[in-house]
Amino acid sequence: xxxxxxxxxxxxxxxxxxxxxxxxxxxxxxxxxxxxxxxxxxxxxxxxxxxxxxxxxxxxxxxxxxxxxxxxxxxxxxxxxxxxxxxxxxxxxxxxxxxxxxxxxxxxxxxxxxxxxxxxxxxxxxxxxxxxxxxxxxxxxxxxxxxxxxxxxxxxxxxxxxxxxxxxxxxxxxxxxxxxxxxxxxxxxxxxxxxxxx
Amino acid sequence: xxxxxxxxxxxxxxxxxxxxxxxxxxxxxxxxxxxxxxxxxxxxxxxxxxxxxxxxxxxxxxxxxxxxxxxxxxxxxxxxxxxxxxxxxxxxxxxxxxxxxxxxxxxxxxxxxxxxxxxxxxxxxxxxxxxxxxxxxxxxxxxxxxxxxxxxxxxxxxxxxxxxxxxxxxxxxxxxxxxxxxxxxxxxxxxxxxxxxx
DNA sequence: TGGTCAATCCTTACGTTGTAAACTTTACGC
DNA sequence: GCGTAAAGTTTACAACGTAAGGATTGACCA
Numbered sequence: 045x046x047x048x049x050x051x052x053x054x055x056x057x058x059x060x061x062x063x064x065x066x067x068x069x070x071x072x073x074x075x076x077x078x079x080x081x082x083x084x085x086x087x088x089x090x091x092x093x094x095x096x097x098x099x100x101x102x103x104x105x106x107x108x109x110x111x112x113x114x115x116x117x118x119x120x121x122x123x124x125x126x127x128x129x130x131x132x133x134x135x136x137x138x139x140x141x142x143x144x145x146x147x148x149x150x151x152x153x154x155x156x157x158x159x160x161x162x163x164x165x166x167x168x169x170x171x172x173x174x175x176x177x178x179x180x181x182x183x184x185x186x187x188x189x190x191x192x193x194x195x196x197x198x199x200x201x202x203x204x205x206x207x208x209x210x211x212x213x214x215x216x217x218x219x220x221x222x223x224x225x226x227x228x229x230x231x232x233x234x235x236x237x238x239x240x241x242x
Numbered sequence: 243x244x245x246x247x248x249x250x251x252x253x254x255x256x257x258x259x260x261x262x263x264x265x266x267x268x269x270x271x272x273x274x275x276x277x278x279x280x281x282x283x284x285x286x287x288x289x290x291x292x293x294x295x296x297x298x299x300x301x302x303x304x305x306x307x308x309x310x311x312x313x314x315x316x317x318x319x320x321x322x323x324x325x326x327x328x329x330x331x332x333x334x335x336x337x338x339x340x341x342x343x344x345x346x347x348x349x350x351x352x353x354x355x356x357x358x359x360x361x362x363x364x365x366x367x368x369x370x371x372x373x374x375x376x377x378x379x380x381x382x383x384x385x386x387x388x389x390x391x392x393x394x395x396x397x398x399x400x401x402x403x404x405x406x407x408x409x410x411x412x413x414x415x416x417x418x419x420x421x422x423x424x425x426x427x428x429x430x431x432x433x434x435x436x437x438x439x440x
Numbered sequence: 441t442g443g444t445c446a447a448t449c450c451t452t453a454c455g456t457t458g459t460a461a462a463c464t465t466t467a468c469g470c
Numbered sequence: 471g472c473g474t475a476a477a478g479t480t481t482a483c484a485a486c487g488t489a490a491g492g493a494t495t496g497a498c499c500a
Contacts, residue, residue, distance in 0.1 A: 057448085057449090074356070075357075078486065079486080080485080080486070080487090088449070088450090089450055089451075090487095091450070091451080091488085092448080092449055094488080094489095095447075095448055099487080099488080100488090153356055156412075156416070158351055158416060159273075161417055161418070195432075196428060196432070200425060200428060203410075203413075203419050204410070204425055204428065204429040206409075206413070207406060207409035207410040207412075207413050207419065207425065207429065208402070208409055208429065209409070210409045210413060211404075211405035211406055211407070211412065212401075212402070212405040212409070214405075214408070215401075215404070215405050215408060218356060218359030219359055219360065220359070221405065226398075227401055227405065230398060231402040231406065233436070234393075234394070234432075234433045234437055235429070235433060237435075238431070238432030238434070238435035238436035238437075238440075239436075242436075255478090276456080276457065276458085277457085277458065277459090278456080278457075286478075287478070287479055287480075288458095288480095289480080290477075290478060290479085297458080297459075298457095298458065298459090
């Protein structure tokens with residue numbers, strides 16, 4: 045016998061709400077992501093989400109964390125088929141990052157929403173958001189250990205590459221730029237060349 | 243005799259509303275920028291702004307355009323005291339850009355608000371937003387003409403530098419990065435070095 | 441077995457937002 | 471002088487986030 049009753053939601057409402065929120069974000073944009081719309085799409089009352097998310101931003105944070113998880117997974121999948129050279133892996137990772145953003149424009153906008161910047165309130169999100177940067181840091185650590193990073197520390201280099209990739213993705217996302225993947229590849233390569241790693 | 247009547251607003255309401263909006267944005271953030279708050283701060287009714295701005299986004303666009311004008315002016319002021327070498331001027335401009343964002347964090351968030359990305363609806367904004375990039379393009383054109391830009395075209399180089407600077411500014415703005423000015427200088431220099439211009 | 445309790449979902453309600461509509465007052469051209 | 475447009479006003483509405491309180495269910499315990 046199922047533990048769910050007739051009027052209890054049939055399953056994991058938290059996951060269903062998160063999934064509905066993600067669908068709405070990807071289809072209609074961040075501004076269309078209202079609690080009422082999410083609840084309606086899931087078939088529950090407008091107040092039901094409050095039993096699983098403290099407020100709207102908690103739901104947004106859950107969607108964002110899911111997005112960062114997927115971004116990390118896709119970046120790792122791209123790196124799995126890349127060359128073994130750390131510098132070229134960094135370029136490949138940059139391309140994968142930009143490609144993810146191009147494929148999920150509104151989701152990325154949500155992920156980098158200013159309301160989530162101070163993510164101290166959502167530790168899961170902070171962990172998920174930090175992971176993509178960690179793989180970059182690891183590759184830069186390899187380069188530094190091999191003496192291939194001249195004139196800059198691996199931490200600052202990581203920040204700069206991250207900022208470049210994020211900037212290209214964001215500007216392309218808002219239609220300021222075209223051909224983001226080429227720019228990401230060329231830009232990352234230029235940075236690494238400037239530091240003597242390529 | 244003054245042409246203004248007792249209940250007509252005393253002066254240029256459009257400019258007053260824009261100024262009030264900017265004050266609110268810089269003090270309380272973008273999310274506090276409501277039409278009612280702007281109207282109240284200016285001392286008029288909540289509906290008055292609609293006689294000067296089609297809707298909320300038009301007011302936001304006006305504030306953004308003003309911000310881009312100031313950004314351009316400050317960047318130009320910084321370049322006026324910089325060296326004559328185009329590559330070093332690009333670095334100086336990047337620092338000025340990042341500094342402006344650090345000094346006006348919420349204003350810059352508004353300027354790059356996704357709602358304004360499709361700025362076809364606001365031609366003034368589009369023109370103001372394009373100007374900072376044009377000075378960068380000019381300096382890169384000088385470098386390219388002097389044969390100091392290897393392996394990349396000046397247009398793509400401009401997009402990459404712009405994206406780097408914007409990315410650093412944005413991430414620092416959301417507290418993801420610290421010491422943005424140093425990163426901007428080091429990043430721009432690395433890019434230029436990677437292209438053989440430094 | 442019966443009763444308390446926490447979890448989950450519901451309905452109702454409130455304040456704030458952007459925006460539409462109709463009204464009032466003033467300046468100006470015929 | 472009157473009609474018209476411009477620039478204010480008040481009033482109204484739907485949608486939003488959220489608070490409060492009520493209903494239903496399963497778990498646990500005497």
